[in-house]
Amino acid sequence: LLAGREPVSGTAGKDEPAAAKESGVDRRGIVERKRKAREGGEVSLVPARARGRVTEAVGGGGIGGAVVLLTPKGLDQLARAQGVGEASHPLQARTAPDGSWTLPAVPAGRYALSATAAGLLPSTRSDVVLVAGADNDRLDLALARGGHEVRGTVSDIGGGPVEDVLVRVVRTDEGNPFNFDRPALGLVTDEDGVFAVQLLDGDYEVTTSHADYVEAKASLRVDGGPRSLALTITPAGSVEGRVLARATGQPVEGAIVSRSGEDSGGLVIQGVGVDQAVTDAEGRFRLRGLPSG
DSSP states (O other), rough: OOOOOOOOEETSSSSSOOOGGGGGGGHHHHHHHHHHHHHHHHHOOEEEEEEEEEETTTTOOOTTTEEEEEESSSHHTOOOSSSSSOOOOEEEEETTSEEEEEEEEEEEEEEEEEETTEEEEEEEEEEEEEOOOOOEEEOOOOEEEOOOOEEEEETTTOBBBBBSEEEEEEEOOOOOTTTTTTTOEEEEEEESEEEEEEEEEEEEEEEEEEEOOOOOEEOOOSSSOOOEEEEEEOOOOOEEEEEEETTTBBOOOOEEEEEEEETTTSEESSSSOSSSOOOOOOOOOEEEOOOOO
């Protein structure tokens, strides 16, 4: 199924899987509250515009080619789909030669912001609030020199390098271990599958993101000097399907379809999850980057 193109059709509310009935999690209620909020105008679906500038801390010159990453804050927002019918994807931008960057259409909400550039320590902000329909500007970051170089490679399981993989780096030895709002640093592999970043001493989690590959994770400790890291990723499968109303057989628009884990009983319609897609007007959805199983 995951390796092929066989569509998956389901009926909303019928034979709800056990994963949707976990103790303490009213997933059906979450979806219903969100639907009523959208219909009642309590939640604006108008996207926001985000823009800013990345500069050097000394001198203030713009930094071109820096990777800017917006990370939604909160468990529900972390898995929020960015496009109708499609699963969520990381929000990233590359700076222009003068250091400016723009993301023209971003879901409103709370975010953490980071910027990385070759030879410079990354910089982060955790106070970003994007207002629906507004031009959210002055989202600026300044990068200083320092830290230790961490250089890595991302390869296909067959051995070849993989280009344009987003590599996210999150520090794990600071603050509450259950804090899911830590800013993620973003790096992008080049044509040789190589990425590099300057990091301070500490413990980090490194995660890959590519629509055609399964996510890979690795732990990293930086302690007084440069480090190297090699990551291997496996081609992924995808699932496409439709959500239909049980009573009428008509497509359901705006349903949230999630994959909640390999051992959870499969796909469920719910309000939280690792991967999510919001169905389009025909009730269609597609989830990519799925492991076999």
